[in-house]
Amino acid sequence: MDFDLPREHASFRDAVRELAQAVALPLAAEVDRDHRFPHEAITAAAEAGLLGVLIPREYGGAGLDALAFALCIDELARACASTSVIVDVHTSVGSEPILLFGDDAQKRRWLPRLASGELLGAFALTEPASGSDAASLQATARRNGDGYVLNGTKVFITNIGRAGLYIVFARTGPGERAAGVSAFLVPADTEGVRVGQVFKKMGLNGSPTGELVLEDVVVPASNRLAAEGKGFTVAMRALDSGRIGISGQALGIGQAAVDETAALLKQRGHEQGDDFTLADMATRHESARLLAYDAAWLCSSGRPFTRQASMAKLHCTDTTMQVALDALQIAGEEGAVSGSPFERHVRDAKALQIYEGSNQVQRMVIARSVLQ
Amino acid sequence: MDFDFSEEQVAIRDTIRELVQDRVAPRAAEIDEKAEYPKDIERLFAENGILGIPFPEEYGGISGSSVTICMGVEEIAKACATSSLILAVQALGSYPILVAGSEEQKKRLCPPLASGEKVAAYALSETGSGSDAAAMKTRAKRYGDEYVLNGTKQFITGGSVAGTLVVFAQTDPDANAKGISAFVLEKEHSPWQAPKLEHKLGIRGSPTAQLVFEDVKVPAANRLGDEGAGFKIALAVLDRSRPGIGAQALGIAEGAFDYALNYARDRKQFGQPISSFQGIQFMFADMATQIEAARHLVYMAATKVDKKAADLTKVAAMAKLFASDMAMQVTTDCVQVLGGYGYIADYPVERMMRDAKITQIYEGTNQIQRVVIARSLLR
Numbered sequence: 001m002d003f004d005l006p007r008e009h010a011s012f013r014d015a016v017r018e019l020a021q022a023v024a025l026p027l028a029a030e031v032d033r034d035h036r037f038p039h040e041a042i043t044a045a046a047e048a049g050l051l052g053v054l055i056p057r058e059y060g061g062a063g064l065d066a067l068a069f070a071l072c073i074d075e076l077a078r079a080c081a082s083t084s085v086i087v088d089v090h091t092s093v094g095s096e097p098i099l100l101f102g103d104d105a106q107k108r109r110w111l112p113r114l115a116s117g118e119l120l121g122a123f124a125l126t127e128p129a130s131g132s133d134a135a136s137l138q139a140t141a142r143r144n145g146d147g148y149v150l151n152g153t154k155v156f157i158t159n160i161g162r163a164g165l166y167i168v169f170a171r172t173g174p175g176e177r178a179a180g181v182s183a184f185l186v187p188a189d190t191e192g193v194r195v196g197q198v199f200k201k202m203g204l205n206g207s208p209t210g211e212l213v214l215e216d217v218v219v220p221a222s223n224r225l226a227a228e229g230k231g232f233t234v235a236m237r238a239l240d241s242g243r244i245g246i247s248g249q250a251l252g253i254g255q256a257a258v259d260e261t262a263a264l265l266k267q268r269g270h271e272q273g274d275d276f277t278l279a280d281m282a283t284r285h286e287s288a289r290l291l292a293y294d295a296a297w298l299c300s301s302g303r304p305f306t307r308q309a310s311m312a313k314l315h316c317t318d319t320t321m322q323v324a325l326d327a328l329q330i331a332g333e334e335g336a337v338s339g340s341p342f343e344r345h346v347r348d349a350k351a352l353q354i355y356e357g358s359n360q361v362q363r364m365v366i367a368r369s370v371l372q
Numbered sequence: 373m374d375f376d377f378s379e380e381q382v383a384i385r386d387t388i389r390e391l392v393q394d395r396v397a398p399r400a401a402e403i404d405e406k407a408e409y410p411k412d413i414e415r416l417f418a419e420n421g422i423l424g425i426p427f428p429e430e431y432g433g434i435s436g437s438s439v440t441i442c443m444g445v446e447e448i449a450k451a452c453a454t455s456s457l458i459l460a461v462q463a464l465g466s467y468p469i470l471v472a473g474s475e476e477q478k479k480r481l482c483p484p485l486a487s488g489e490k491v492a493a494y495a496l497s498e499t500g501s502g503s504d505a506a507a508m509k510t511r512a513k514r515y516g517d518e519y520v521l522n523g524t525k526q527f528i529t530g531g532s533v534a535g536t537l538v539v540f541a542q543t544d545p546d547a548n549a550k551g552i553s554a555f556v557l558e559k560e561h562s563p564w565q566a567p568k569l570e571h572k573l574g575i576r577g578s579p580t581a582q583l584v585f586e587d588v589k590v591p592a593a594n595r596l597g598d599e600g601a602g603f604k605i606a607l608a609v610l611d612r613s614r615p616g617i618g619a620q621a622l623g624i625a626e627g628a629f630d631y632a633l634n635y636a637r638d639r640k641q642f643g644q645p646i647s648s649f650q651g652i653q654f655m656f657a658d659m660a661t662q663i664e665a666a667r668h669l670v671y672m673a674a675t676k677v678d679k680k681a682a683d684l685t686k687v688a689a690m691a692k693l694f695a696s697d698m699a700m701q702v703t704t705d706c707v708q709v710l711g712g713y714g715y716i717a718d719y720p721v722e723r724m725m726r727d728a729k730i731t732q733i734y735e736g737t738n739q740i741q742r743v744v745i746a747r748s749l750l751r
Contacts, residue, residue: 003672275746290668367653
């Protein structure tokens, strides 16, 4: 039993931290305020190879594991949550499905461009009437000769308008719920692909979220990921890893809140009530960190990790929400002023309890596993 | 990084698990009801080497690893928190010797404990000195080659059944914390009295004794460390023992969780098992997640004990705080799952809820843990 990070992972984390603190942190308040894409941070991350963390070296990636991925997202989020979610979605649900389910040609065609950051990845599963109940999605992919014709509207798509490649889930066999879903690789510049409404959000303002509209989008059959009808499996497996990324995001935001609170208390003086709140924040944060590392470690070791990933996502995000609120409470009015990191952490943290499977869905996954 | 136990640890765990299920679990309700020290369980643990877990092989033991101690405490606590204290306090009462004893002292004092011939206890608290341990009044005066102890210790777990007792006493009352020294009392040479046992909410079979020292003579050779080093030793020991309390809390919570889960599968209301209701399912999901989070903190703290890590104090306090608060919440929720049946003594979860409470209080209240954690963060 050994809870220390392996040395390579620790030095990788340190390198990401250095980059994130130097490039992403100075942008955090501005991209939040102006709702603008943190392109400087994404470019720097791409140059440092952080957009290909999980992609093997033969495809131009860094060839690292889920633990390194979690550490990467954690460090980015500690500096700028918007930057972290862009990289997270790109890396896990936006690229990893190709690695896990793609054929050789698909891997060779897409992975190097995703790893280099030439293309940003995105994941288009959710629809207006299909959120937690993903199997009820209505977008269609009609077979047409050697290809498919896609129609439908996807919502809450992270990296909307910035992504070069969308992994789109659509129904190839109507009426069969999960068994009728297939996955497609849809380049953003395909005719009929359009960005719909881009949402104004409570937080994560530097990360664009919006609608992806598909109108008679023709893709060749070679762009179908995995077999027909296997799309739901692709989506669920992608989300398992995705949850490790979200846990990492939560850890980064939580760590920033803990550190900023400690710094504030040291500077302004403090009573025991504040001390105890900080002690609880740090303790819960530490427990969350270990759950995330456990899930990532199991994933990296090739062992089952679905239950642990859900536990990590649930506990990390609930903990970070509470930690962010407690930090804001300690900071007081000063922390509630726009531009303060304290109020931004609260707004950013809230999304994490909702996306990539709301925490209610995580509880369903965990309960199912516990009651099995 | 490796979240798994070693093969050897798994083998020890499985042995303990089997023994506990066969011999301890059937006794747990009775031990609680009668509030009697389970001497039979103590002997069972002695015969099976469990009391030797806190000691390295060179002192007659089988491990000495905090991870292994925690694992044992957790397994026992799943069935009976009182019985888990037999191992936890064996570790607590021995740590001062292992941490601060000379080689001669370790070689002399540990083997009878490691073999299970004797059990150990740890006497720090007094009536007027709980969280403020440095305020103790028990006095040790030196006369030639021995010290004479006078005073009263309060809330000493296992103090009435121990054969070896580590006592903290003032050798220089003017120096406050720096005047405290630690002594190992062997019952046969330095007999103390235990005139009163407390009636308690939980861990009722574990004797919580008031100990009285009236001119008790202790050889100077049984002083641990230098004169005045006692307070430091006391704190160093608590850093090492707190993960064990976390493990106890973890075990209590798991015992209650497992029981409530089986109950929820069987219990039918509105024509279906109550486990089919999402409100109940979410309770189990939250409990399972909190238990898992606590487990990692406890075992990380235990690995830090074994590695003598620099941030041990903080992490041990976090493990104790989180696991005990978790256990209180989880056991309370388990009583809730069982409803009226959870509240009555025919079912074990009310006992587990009562047992959980002490884990938030002893070996440093959770308020003290927060003081310790905040101090390390705000340094």
